[in-house]
Amino acid sequence: MSEKKESIVSTSALRAYIMLGVLGLIWVYFHWATGSIFLTPTNLSNLATQMSVTAIIAVGMLMVIVSGNIDLSVGSVLGFAGGIAALSMTTYELGLVPSIIFAIIVGVLIGVFQGALTAYLNIPAFIVTLGGLLAWRGAVKWLLGGYTVPIADDTFKAIGNNYVEPLVGWVIAGVAVLSVLFMAYRNAKSVKDYGLGEANYSGELLKAIIPIVGVIAFIWVMNAYRGIPVPVMILLAVALFGAFLTNSTTFGRYLYAIGGNADAARLSGIDNKRNVLKVYALLGALTGIAALIFTGRVGSAAPDAGVLKELDAIAACVIGGASLMGGRGTVFGACLGALIMASLDNGMSLLNVRDFMQDIIKGSILVAAVGLDMMGRRRT
Amino acid sequence: MPLLEMKNIVKEFPGVRALDGVSFTLDSGEFHSLVGENGAGKSTLMKVLSGVYPHGTYEGDILIDDQVRQFRGIRDSENAGVAIIFQELSLVKELTVGENIFLGKEPSKLGVINWSELYHRTSKLLQDLNLDIDPRVPVGNLGIGQQQLVEIAKALSKEAKILVLDEPTAALTESEVEILFNILKKLKSRGVGMVYISHKLNEVFEMSDRITVLRDGKTVGTHNASDLTKDKVIELMVGREVGNIFPEPDHELGDVVLEVKGLTAFSIDVASKRVVDNVSFHVRKGEVLGIAGLMGAGRSELLMSIFGAWPGRFSREIYVNGKQVSLDSPASAIGHGIGFVTEDRKRFGLILEQTILDNMTLAGLKRISGKFLTNRTKETMAASGPMQSLRVKANSPLTVTGTLSGGNQQKVVLGKWLLTNPKVLFLDEPTRGIDVGAKQEIYAEINKLAKTGLAIVLVSSELPEVLGLSDRVMVLHEGRVTGEFVRKEATPEKVMAAATGNH
Numbered sequence: 001m002s003e004k005k006e007s008i009v010s011t012s013a014l015r016a017y018i019m020l021g022v023l024g025l026i027w028v029y030f031h032w033a034t035g036s037i038f039l040t041p042t043n044l045s046n047l048a049t050q051m052s053v054t055a056i057i058a059v060g061m062l063m064v065i066v067s068g069n070i071d072l073s074v075g076s077v078l079g080f081a082g083g084i085a086a087l088s089m090t091t092y093e094l095g096l097v098p099s100i101i102f103a104i105i106v107g108v109l110i111g112v113f114q115g116a117l118t119a120y121l122n123i124p125a126f127i128v129t130l131g132g133l134l135a136w137r138g139a140v141k142w143l144l145g146g147y148t149v150p151i152a153d154d155t156f157k158a159i160g161n162n163y164v165e166p167l168v169g170w171v172i173a174g175v176a177v178l179s180v181l182f183m184a185y186r187n188a189k190s191v192k193d194y195g196l197g198e199a200n201y202s203g204e205l206l207k208a209i210i211p212i213v214g215v216i217a218f219i220w221v222m223n224a225y226r227g228i229p230v231p232v233m234i235l236l237a238v239a240l241f242g243a244f245l246t247n248s249t250t251f252g253r254y255l256y257a258i259g260g261n262a263d264a265a266r267l268s269g270i271d272n273k274r275n276v277l278k279v280y281a282l283l284g285a286l287t288g289i290a291a292l293i294f295t296g297r298v299g300s301a302a303p304d305a306g307v308l309k310e311l312d313a314i315a316a317c318v319i320g321g322a323s324l325m326g327g328r329g330t331v332f333g334a335c336l337g338a339l340i341m342a343s344l345d346n347g348m349s350l351l352n353v354r355d356f357m358q359d360i361i362k363g364s365i366l367v368a369a370v371g372l373d374m375m376g377r378r379r380t
Numbered sequence: 381m382p383l384l385e386m387k388n389i390v391k392e393f394p395g396v397r398a399l400d401g402v403s404f405t406l407d408s409g410e411f412h413s414l415v416g417e418n419g420a421g422k423s424t425l426m427k428v429l430s431g432v433y434p435h436g437t438y439e440g441d442i443l444i445d446d447q448v449r450q451f452r453g454i455r456d457s458e459n460a461g462v463a464i465i466f467q468e469l470s471l472v473k474e475l476t477v478g479e480n481i482f483l484g485k486e487p488s489k490l491g492v493i494n495w496s497e498l499y500h501r502t503s504k505l506l507q508d509l510n511l512d513i514d515p516r517v518p519v520g521n522l523g524i525g526q527q528q529l530v531e532i533a534k535a536l537s538k539e540a541k542i543l544v545l546d547e548p549t550a551a552l553t554e555s556e557v558e559i560l561f562n563i564l565k566k567l568k569s570r571g572v573g574m575v576y577i578s579h580k581l582n583e584v585f586e587m588s589d590r591i592t593v594l595r596d597g598k599t600v601g602t603h604n605a606s607d608l609t610k611d612k613v614i615e616l617m618v619g620r621e622v623g624n625i626f627p628e629p630d631h632e633l634g635d636v637v638l639e640v641k642g643l644t645a646f647s648i649d650v651a652s653k654r655v656v657d658n659v660s661f662h663v664r665k666g667e668v669l670g671i672a673g674l675m676g677a678g679r680s681e682l683l684m685s686i687f688g689a690w691p692g693r694f695s696r697e698i699y700v701n702g703k704q705v706s707l708d709s710p711a712s713a714i715g716h717g718i719g720f721v722t723e724d725r726k727r728f729g730l731i732l733e734q735t736i737l738d739n740m741t742l743a744g745l746k747r748i749s750g751k752f753l754t755n756r757t758k759e760t761m762a763a764s765g766p767m768q769s770l771r772v773k774a775n776s777p778l779t780v781t782g783t784l785s786g787g788n789q790q791k792v793v794l795g796k797w798l799l800t801n802p803k804v805l806f807l808d809e810p811t812r813g814i815d816v817g818a819k820q821e822i823y824a825e826i827n828k829l830a831k832t833g834l835a836i837v838l839v840s841s842e843l844p845e846v847l848g849l850s851d852r853v854m855v856l857h858e859g860r861v862t863g864e865f866v867r868k869e870a871t872p873e874k875v876m877a878a879a880t881g882n883h
Contacts, residue, residue, distance in 0.1 A: 190756065190757055248753055248754055249752055249753055249754060250745050250746055250749065250750075250751065250752060250753070250754055251752070252754075253738070253745060253754055254745075256731075256734065256738075257731055257734075257738075257742055260731035260732075260733055260734055261727075261730065261731045261732070263727060263728050264727075264728055264729055264730060264731055264742075265731075265742070266689065266710060267687075267710055267720065267722055267728055268743035268796070269709075269710040269711040269715075269743055269800075270710075270711070270742075271709070271711060328733065
């Protein structure tokens with residue numbers, strides 16, 4: 001029995017290490033192929049900014065997928081929320097804060113609406129959000145009259161383009177290292193509290209080294225260019241929030257339960273419908289935030305903003321180990337998946353790979369990644 | 381020379397010997413009933429006959445027309461003239477009556493279906509059976525009873541020599557039963573041999589030439605129907621000592637904890653059919669109330685409706701500790717102190733890919749951890765209680781439940797509900813498919829829980845289990861209460877008589 005348990009625990013840990021290894025290989029290859037351009041602070045800073053929109057959506061998408069659902073409409077919703085923000089900045093001159101709030105509220109309302117259709121009217125999520133994919137894209141075109149609306153306001157554009165002071169970066173690094181150490185201490189102590197054995201402080205400390213080195217390296221690289229980009233700051237906050245929700249709240253546990261066995265969850269007193277509604281609202285809010293970054297970065301709202309973003313987000317979740325059947329997946333995996341996708345985009349662009357070839361390669365890698373994963377699972 | 385002969389059939393499942401040397405014969409033109417308690421081996425025997433369990437997975441011989449047959453699958457047995465109508469319908473609801481009847485053997489040339497021939501032959505077949513059903517109507521548009529008749533027509537279209545009917549009347553109205561019996565009589569006169577499995581002894585005696593009784597996977601006897609009485613059959617069915625694996629309960633009964641008045645629940649498939657019809661009962665603190673009944677008697681539906689989880693329509697009044705409550709969802713039922721160890725742990729009880737800990741704390745999560753945040757330490761502390769008291773055999777609470785044995789899985793489900801701190805605990809088939817050792821442990825736990833003052837409602841298809849554990853037994857038959865016995869009066873014969881509608 002104990003062997004069984006340990007093998008399962010280590011498979012999920014092993015999985016994360018394999019993915020990190022794959023990421024490393026991709027990076028080393030691109031660094032070599034681009035003649036040492038890829039792994040420079042400038043490019044890595046760009047890469048982090050490029051992945052942030054997809055990754056923020058992927059965090060929300062991951063939770064929707066874990067609950068056994070899907071959302072195909074996020075790309076169109078991103079365009080629509082961005083359009084609303086742009087119009088409220090320009091035509092209606094409502095100012096920065098109201099525009100930000102509007103974009104997020106629009107995302108939440110659409111999420112609640114589509115979530116309600118799925119959860120309470122039992123229309124399959126695939127259909128509801130496929131309809132949403134079309135309808136909200138139509139709505140953006142209508143809203144913007146088919147034109148691109150430029151935004152002149154620098155504070156708005158800062159959301160997508162500015163950097164945080166290097167000093168702030170180091171403060172964040174310090175806080176992060178301290179919390180990793182604190183969590184390692186708590187983990188070690190809890191082993192004793194659970195009555196599962198003696199507290200192994202040195203072992204936990206050893207395990208904490210990788211994240212600590214990672215944090216310091218990350219801040220150092222970002223500061224070596226211009227500091228942490230604002231979109232990446234937002235992504236970090238969103239990812240931490242998502243990891244907290246999925247790991248440490250009753251809501252998160254219920255999502256895994258609903259996706260794992262909806263009948264068992266319902267009979268255990270969980271309100272499946274309401275939790276599904278909530279998770280769609282959450283994805284809507286995150287899509288609104290992503291829309292602000294996207295629009296700020298480009299400096300305008302366009303009728304085709306966010307096209308195919310839903311597929312990037314779903315691909316990130318799946319590459320990160322989420323099951324489309326529900327019940328399985330992690331926020332960390334989804335972010336790593338988004339980073340792998342963004343690395344491919346970035347590296348192939350540096351290599352001047354033609355865009356049709358990029359699509360073919362990305363598509364093949366998505367299918368291959370899941371195929372390998374399934375083969376690995378069957379063996380265990 | 382018998383049409384069919386099954387000799388010394390032995391069929392084993394992991395840990396259970398479902399058939400233990402059963403022999404059975406059937407003559408052409410004979411109507412032969414197969415009766416026995418749930419789990420006696422009737423359906424298993426017929427699955428052996430039809431090749432659902434292929435040759436090699438059982439011991440013994442099957443002879444048809446004196447030739448030994450070794451079926452590798454249903455197709456083989458069909459070719460040999462065996463047609464089975466299972467309890468669960470095997471029709472495609474979206475396809476028409478004609479398409480269903482000829483599914484897989486459509487009259488066609490070069491893969492192009494000859495629709496007019498198909499429908500012509502269908503209507504001839506239906507006419508032959510005096511069935512007034514449109515061949516071009518999708519099967520899903522028909523009532524369950526008519527679907528059952530279509531299923532029979534389908535079996536006949538294969539020109540079966542041996543027709544097996546497994547509880548065919550469970551979903552039929554009286555007039556549909558009459559239509560069915562007329563068809564069967566016609567087939568009999570044509571020389572078709574029929575094996576009829578039913579819990580309804582009235583029907584069995586109305587139609588049978590011979591009756592074979594199975595018990596615990598063994599043949600108790602085969603007799604001419606004219607030599608038997610219903611009482612005799614019931615005696616043969618239950619004629620087994622209630623083993624002493626049940627500790628004698630000495631529960632102290634307290635006040636009424638749960639009272640249910642006038643519970644009626646309707647079928648999901650047929651909105652007008654009552655699966656539970658005006659059932660009222662109560663259970664006291666420290667009491668084990670057993671609910672006996674045969675498959676389809678409405679036991680699970682009754683519990684589901686009280687719990688607010690029955691997906692069909694239902695109505696009832698519920699009182700907890702004398703106060704009326706509405707219990708409109710499982711959450712509110714749990715909030716009022718009702719726990720529900722559901723049947724079919726893999727489907728309704730567990731999230732198999734999750735750990736023991738995650739499963740055990742799921743129903744009581746907010747009570748254990750807090751409303752918004754989970755707390756692993758508190759959860760582990762809480763789960764360690766039932767893990768130890770129920771003796772869940774796993775090294776760690778982090779073992780994935782899918783890797784556990786059936787008995788340990790069942791203990792996890794039980795533990796999950798104990799962690800909701802219930803006043804009333806429903807147990808629906810709590811020992812199905814688990815080994816004897818685990819069964820005994822669960823029996824002991826049930827007794828212990830009752831002694832601590834928990835009110836328990838126990839549903840089980842195993843009569844000895846209900847009789848051995850309960851202070852009081854309520855019997856359901858076709859959704860109605862057909863008997864209620866205190867422990868002393870609850871004999872297997874009386875309960876079985878009530879369960880088969882012979883009270």
